[in-house]
Amino acid sequence: xxxxxxxxxxxxxxxxxxxxxxxxxxxxxxxxTLFLSFTRWRGYGEILPxxxxxxxYYRFGWDPVFIRAxxxxxxxSGIVTAGQVLLGLILAALLHTQVRGWxxxxxxxxxxxxxxxxxxxxxxxxxxxxxxxxxxxxxxxIGLGSLAFGYLGRPETALFAMMLKDIWQGSGFAxxxxxxxxxxxxxxxxxSARIDGASPFQTFRRISLPLIRNVVAVLIALQIMGNLKxxxxxxxxxxxxxxxxxSTFSLATYAYxxxxxxxxxxxxxxxxxxxxxxxxxxxFIVSLVYLRYxxxxxxKL
Amino acid sequence: MVRVxxxxxxxxxxxxxxxxxxxxLYPVVWMFYTSVKLEESIYVGPFSPPGLGDLTVSxxxxxxxxxxxxxxxxxxxxxxxxxxxxxxxxxxxxxxxxARYEIRGHSYLLAILLGMIAIPLQANWIPIYLQLQxxxxxxxxxxxxxxxxxxxxxxxxxxxxxxxxxxxxxxxxAARLDGASELRIFLSIVVPIARPILAVVxxxxxxxxxxxxLFPMVVLTDPSMKPLPxxxxxxxxxxxxxxxxxxxxxxxxxxMAFSTLPLVIFYLLFQRYIIxxxxxxxxxx
Numbered sequence: 001x002x003x004x005x006x007x008x009x010x011x012x013x014x015x016x017x018x019x020x021x022x023x024x025x026x027x028x029x030x031x032x033t034l035f036l037s038f039t040r041w042r043g044y045g046e047i048l049p050x051x052x053x054x055x056x057y058y059r060f061g062w063d064p065v066f067i068r069a070x071x072x073x074x075x076x077s078g079i080v081t082a083g084q085v086l087l088g089l090i091l092a093a094l095l096h097t098q099v100r101g102w103x104x105x106x107x108x109x110x111x112x113x114x115x116x117x118x119x120x121x122x123x124x125x126x127x128x129x130x131x132x133x134x135x136x137x138x139x140x141x142i143g144l145g146s147l148a149f150g151y152l153g154r155p156e157t158a159l160f161a162m163m164l165k166d167i168w169q170g171s172g173f174a175x176x177x178x179x180x181x182x183x184x185x186x187x188x189x190x191x192s193a194r195i196d197g198a199s200p201f202q203t204f205r206r207i208s209l210p211l212i213r214n215v216v217a218v219l220i221a222l223q224i225m226g227n228l229k230x231x232x233x234x235x236x237x238x239x240x241x242x243x244x245x246x247s248t249f250s251l252a253t254y255a256y257x258x259x260x261x262x263x264x265x266x267x268x269x270x271x272x273x274x275x276x277x278x279x280x281x282x283x284f285i286v287s288l289v290y291l292r293y294x295x296x297x298x299x300k301l
Numbered sequence: 302m303v304r305v306x307x308x309x310x311x312x313x314x315x316x317x318x319x320x321x322x323x324x325x326l327y328p329v330v331w332m333f334y335t336s337v338k339l340e341e342s343i344y345v346g347p348f349s350p351p352g353l354g355d356l357t358v359s360x361x362x363x364x365x366x367x368x369x370x371x372x373x374x375x376x377x378x379x380x381x382x383x384x385x386x387x388x389x390x391x392x393x394x395x396x397x398x399x400a401r402y403e404i405r406g407h408s409y410l411l412a413i414l415l416g417m418i419a420i421p422l423q424a425n426w427i428p429i430y431l432q433l434q435x436x437x438x439x440x441x442x443x444x445x446x447x448x449x450x451x452x453x454x455x456x457x458x459x460x461x462x463x464x465x466x467x468x469x470x471x472x473x474x475a476a477r478l479d480g481a482s483e484l485r486i487f488l489s490i491v492v493p494i495a496r497p498i499l500a501v502v503x504x505x506x507x508x509x510x511x512x513x514x515l516f517p518m519v520v521l522t523d524p525s526m527k528p529l530p531x532x533x534x535x536x537x538x539x540x541x542x543x544x545x546x547x548x549x550x551x552x553x554x555x556x557m558a559f560s561t562l563p564l565v566i567f568y569l570l571f572q573r574y575i576i577x578x579x580x581x582x583x584x585x586x
Contacts, residue, residue, distance in 0.1 A: 010402065010483055011398040011401075011402030011403070012404060014394040014402075017391050017394065018395035018454050018455075019395075019413065021450060021451050023413075023417075025425065025429060025448045025450075026420040027413075028428070029425035029432065033427060036427065036428065087321075091318075094318060097314070099318065107576070109325055110576060111329070112329070113579075114564055114567070114568055115564055116514075116529065117512060118531075119533050119561055122533055122557055124328070126554075132343060132344065132550070134327075137347065137348070168324070168328075172325065173579065176580055177579070177580060179580075180580035225421070231515050232514045236514075236533075252515075256426075259427060269427055273427050276425070277424070280424035283419070284420065288419060291419060
């Protein structure tokens, strides 16, 4: 290299856009969310936030809707993840037994994953519709007419109805991941198990499952993270009101409701940020588990 | 006895697979054929496929031309294509550099990227809204693209980096010895090598941007800018129809079907790559 020329650190130039861009949307706003959560700020009329200490956090204690939203978020994420992973595991295990036409089944099972969840949310609110809905009409046909009511209209069933929709939509994702994991286990291991006289179920329990344990852990963490952030399904299926009777807010929909309300009016940035921060912290903790198990090259945390 | 048991096992196995296949597919099929039925026929027989007598495309026509569905489709396309191109370009540059160049502070950069994976974009939209407002980017498609791209970058950069690390660098080094410039090496060797992983990146990024509802809801108030996920919100429904306008059912189903058709085509075209891409992207990295 001739003397006097500046050696351009080309590597830096190539990495900087990624770091800066992601920093602008993840790190910087993350700290800003933290900061705003200690302030009182109604976006309309107040130009700047005023520091209010832990006021927003005290408010959690006597805001029953927040407490309900937290419980809902945890319940939702737990049950939907369990449903998606269990169903995905069953489907993947069955397809891995080399059934005829398994590729077609795989394509069909995966299909709902790709759909827009806002659209499937509208679709499912019609599936639950007591008049034209698939489910109530099906129940009436098989003589369970007493169960055919508007599930989304009752606080005790609304959240479960939405969970069912996301289990329907998301289990294909779990299936794809698990099927890929099963397939990556060397065929010889299955062969020797078969020769030793193991039943398919034993092979599954004692061989397949232990070998893909890490993938299952990654998948569960990934699904919990995704399901904790639930927004589209709940917002659309309850018309944004968290109804019936604010019983179905999640943390994400409640934060949006607090800031933008239903009419698009800018309300409470401070309290909204405190709610968002709770979500951020919970997802962050689960992510650490995820990062612990995921193998990005040789990268370890 | 053994044979009976085997047949029984087959019946249970295929019975289960066919049942779930039906459950997975039928709601969408139902949505599509209901979208071309007359309003009255939907009430009379909600599940019967449309006969010649009650077939109509008026719902689709109204959705596309009268209610701005076509516009929403193009808005979705701009957002999804824009975001995908940005993600592909930036992850290629950063992933390659992190895999190949010796950068001081390399491990810090990796740690920052890993750490950012743990920060959920969906919990950060309030400051992002304020930042975009300060930049005058509210009510623009760029205002949606920026956060969506930022949210995908850390993970996908590491995916691209992992790909290059598993790829021998002899070809590039030979070209370097022959005196090729870094730019030349990048364009004529690295980019072609990277095509499979860029396909994975695109397949993960495109549906993510296409399907997002939150950021259009945060960034947009102008109805002419909204993409399909926000467009269908006009049809969100409570559990009863009593207070709803005439013809709303066929319109709603047409709206949903119209919004879903592009994804169906996307899936039919790229199905193999999508299924493989998801499996690679989510677990292995």
